[in-house]
Amino acid sequence: MSGPVDPADVLAKPSSMPLVRPGAKATQSSAAAPQKTCAPVSDSRSVCIAPAKPSSRQALAPQAIVPFPSWCASSDGSAVAGTRTAACRITGLLLTTTQTVNGSTRVTGELNMDVYDYTYGAVDLPNWIHQIGLSPWSGWGDAVNSTATGTLSVAGDCVVNGASAFPVQSLSPINNTSRSGEASAATTATAVGAVGECTTTWNLRFQVPNYPQATASSAMAEIMCDNAVGANGSRPARVGCVVPWYPAQVLYSQSRYPDLASHVSRAQGSGLPGATITNPLNRNVDQASIDLNRSRACGDAPSIAGKSCDEYPLASTFQGLAFGGTRRTFSGCNINAPTGVTGSSGASACMITATENNAQGGVMAAFYYDYRVLHSDPFRVGIGS
Template structure:
């Protein structure tokens, strides 16, 4: 069942918003040291010495084949979220502030060095997953490969991997031993890392990756080129204002502030309609303007935003207080964001016009005082839990339970 508020329809949703793609951030793939053609050329002389005629190299792409529902998945070190499967092979990392995943295709081409003909292939999926907590400096990364098809000289193939971490991090442990590549199973490992930005006020980025190879004694050199699997950047800090707990997040994803319509009807109604009028901050796909809000930590500027949106000259009806959107603690606020004000007919602010649309400006409304106060507490809690620093982006998600 949907709820209708004015001309806007609120689609029933869920307490936790869906994951978002990282866009171009975090999706770069470190190039292999050589192309397949270069590998073939380099091994031509070697074949005359060893008698081996085929060489193998890895091609990373977007093609792949997911297993049937439920097949193989229980074998994972930690199961990937369902949205990873829903968005497999699209070339994107998907995730939230505390986890990220990607499923991509990997192909091993086995080539006759003399003729240049492909005489065999391994067809695999790569399952990459990273997860952590915003209240700890530790995080984990796992990678798995799964053979779903192949032909030619592939019997006896094995795989192993190593990890790297650069920037503000150390490697706590890494485990991906040599394993046989077997049809319809997963071979993989996991590693644990720790951020080094623990001092109050410190911030540091870390970039960790997996690097794996396939091995077979029938191939020239006995192994493939190395596959690089870099993961999205992790940011660790102890710099959230007023919150001296260190932790790590994935900054490629914005934070999310969630308000349930059923719990905060007046607050949610104001924010929802302000977003539907074109103001920024809505969760992507739920309003015309999906650009995020960005946090403002300067106290003087926050006061200016609040005073412009909700001046003391506006009469406060009994039991109500003035709510502003975008929030005073954002760069999109009334003063720092610029533009003129707007309101709703139910908001009891005669000094501002109704029916205004557009991406610039702000909205003010007199709403239930308790809801307004608890809404402000929710903002501060979200800033802490999502480790939102100055200018960090976040969205505001308005959701409703289904009847």
């Protein structure tokens, strides 16, 4: 599959439907909700912050620059959902105030709140935003008089990009309104070929009148930035940031490339991977194994005018024949291999219209460029109209 790289040949944007991060496929891990912490006792008063189960409410965020998306993951209080350029999580916190008098300690207030962490970037920018929201939804006693503020810190291949914006805000639980803050981080992985990881952490400070200050932190590490994609024809190399575990989707048009779409559709229908977010393909940039994938699938293809051999999964993946399995084909494909084979292992080969096969090379090159699909990154192949 080769041919000119034409960005116009990318037929559709990858699906933006969110995905809950598969832990086994994550290249980075998000910090868990903070463990229980208590401020030092001062004048017999203390404040404790403990993880709690988030509520099922959708937070209102009038003060947020970007509304927190409805697809934030909260099934267990730590799961993360994402798209190719954004990730979101909901956890919970319980703030408890206590007072000790004559050796007897009693609870003087409680405040339940949801914590929204939302990070979002762009495929062509070297920086991204970590937005946080505190959404108090029930409380009583002294705790409802709390205020909160915070600052962002970073660790890894990154720096804080400007000042944190989280002014002191009341946490009185009114209308489930989110108190929001945001700050930007910028990657330091800007040299050609560089790939960088970063953890951004909101360090939160809670103050209840006449009580000591309490702290908690909330971290996200879902964004990876690089300058490793390279140029795409006349389109220059550039730095950008994505959620690397999210499998973006490229679509092949049935109307423009009927032979190609038919082969891929039949191959996926026989059980070969790449159609779904739970069973994607993974890009491979090692030329030796790419060549071996291609030769094992198409090395003995017949010479037919106007036709060339297409292999699926693509030669530029870790799912090709260089990594195991056997070749198969379909009736009418003019390939000497078994037909009627099913299962997820192996690869399919088929003679298709040569111009379509050549165009596929441009489609994939532009797709890899546009969505920063690096070595081993997952992606999906779909069939469009």
